[in-house]
Amino acid sequence: MKLNRRVFIGTGMAAASTLTAPMVHAASHGKPKVVVIGGGAGGATAARYIAKDSDGEIDVTLIEPTRSYYTCFFSNLYLGGFWDLENLSHSYGTLASDYGINVVHDWATGIDRDAKTVALAGGGSVPYDRLILSPGIDFVEGSVPGWDLSAQNAMPHAYKGGSQTELLKAQVMAMPEGGTYVMVAPPNPYRCPPGPYERVSMVAHVLKANNPTAKIIIADPKENFSKQGLFEEGWQKHYSGMITRIGPDFGGGNVTVDPAAMTVDVDGELIQADVVNVIPAQKAGHICEAAGLTEGNWAPVDGASMVSRLDENIHILGDASNQGDMPKSGFSANSQAKVAAMAVRGALTGSRVFPAKYSNTCWSLIATDDGVKVGAAYEPNEEKIASVSSFVSQTGEDAALRKATYEESIGWYEGITSDMFG
């Protein structure tokens, strides 16, 4: 079942012109069918590109439970008071009206890989010739002892966009004077590597204005984190004395929480907190595991086309995939979606398939007009998607560059969301 790139593209192209056409007719009584599960940065982009570039030759169904999609990326700007919640909200209307995508607001509950159908929570099933799976993340049970999903109201994760983000913001605003905010940071790998630290910056920004004697404590199981030098420089500059990070050397990886008592036990030391933001260890969205597409916590894919290494008819995008060097980010998922869309079109309609190129940039805001970024370009090899070049903002950059970087990030948000939703 393991495919290498050449075999895959070769058979895909050959099949498109000769073999798949009759098979497709049998399966779908007409045009080839692509089903996309998950309407985020990976899924929405893939659906839109397949619909847009196939000129109606492929039926595209997008299964996404929420009617208004709240991006997880840039939700920190809402926490920091820079953006309203509405800035993060997007609808699927244009994908349906302008691109002819069949948008189904339901949960995909299972995949029958032999019959090539997707079961829906609301009943019925949807057949596919190719399936694109972009379900994002779920949490590893028991990774933070004392915490489970039933505790997410007392101790929000706010690591999936929407109501959790709102809840965390409300809790920060309601903190008592001089109160304590504790973040339990996740172990690698996880969605949005700089995300927890940008979030701390944004919470500090709000507290500095409203509650300057409040404290922020990060319990962190990782030795190092993304853009560490840039964040630490910024915290010192803007929020001196407010933020304490407890790394693994001091027991930051040995954490137990008690949501009823609102306490966090860090290596035997009990912290009484007012807000506890638990970001647990993560794994591929549950449906990947349920469909037998995971090895360990993630779903392995071939970087040439993002096709699953365990099923040649399923492509897996974004955070859920184990592809190699790319970080789990909205930008990465969007980049991977375009490669997968091209491969799927090639396989189903015989359109041309070019060598995959990937890229990613992650912007973070540390304080007002103090933006930083890190990015890299990637290309696949037989083993994985490998980084080929990279850059990162430097410490000590002048204010004009930091402001331009922030403005650039806003431009990127507008760019990627119109690339996703049309």
Added chain:
Amino acid sequence: MTSTSGIFASVLGGAALVLGIAYGWTARDHREQELGALTDRIEQLESSNAALADQAARQDDLLAIVTELETALATALDEAEAARQATPVALAEPEPSAAEEPETVIATATGLEFGDPEQGEAVFAQCRSCHQIGQGATDRIGPHLNGIFGRRAGAHDGFNYSDDMAMMGSDGLTWTIETLNAYLENPKALVSRTRMNFAGLKDADDRADILAYLRQFSASPQNIPEAAPTAQAREVELAPEVLAIVGDTDYGEYLASECTTCHQQDGSDQGIPSITHWPTEDFVVAMHAYKQKLRPHPVMQMMASRLSDEEIAALAAYFAESE
């Protein structure tokens, strides 16, 4: 019971005797062992001493060899220098061969030099309608040019620059001999929507002269052309064959999907410039300027650096066709 105790007592006595003998034997044996260990250690030290002496001798040998080699090298260099001076026409620069990688057509040249400032003053006449320079110079249509060397682009207080020039400045474009040379040659290749309405000085000597003239009005002239990290290429004048590549629009369509993650297709330019309605040749030149790291933006340098000439042409063809 008693007989048992007797046996016990004698066993104990025997045991004590055995222990006593054993202790005496052990103590003596221990001293012998210590002595043996010391002897071994002395032997070890003696042999390592010998090894060190051996090493020192070899080091001396090596030093002698190095000295010998240095002498030989110096002699060879002297001979080579003498031979070079004896030959009036030194090794000529090889002509760039047609088979070379197309990328090398806009190869870097670190040896930019200033020309004649007096000639430069004459060339500058065509700039005076917009730019003042020298004592009492003020901003007119263009900014005054006193202290231009080392100044961040778009950063002179009080002058209303184009958005593109301001953005280039915040991206890190600084005026050096390299960047000014490129800008003077083709202003829009370096800064796409600059307000400087000037076609460019195509003659390299004219540019060298005018740069020499301008430099006289910079307080601390930066006569270190190789020092600016973002200015490695001398020019973005592309070979005709590079500009003539006919792009593959299908490939361009796929490659363009990388651009639209950031650049909006509707032409909005908040924070990130618009790339719609861009003349093909300007597009190609700009991408090569990023590829050569002449334009400073790190994301664009990275994206352009992995594009071949054909891929840049494919992108340009796609963008040209899609509008």
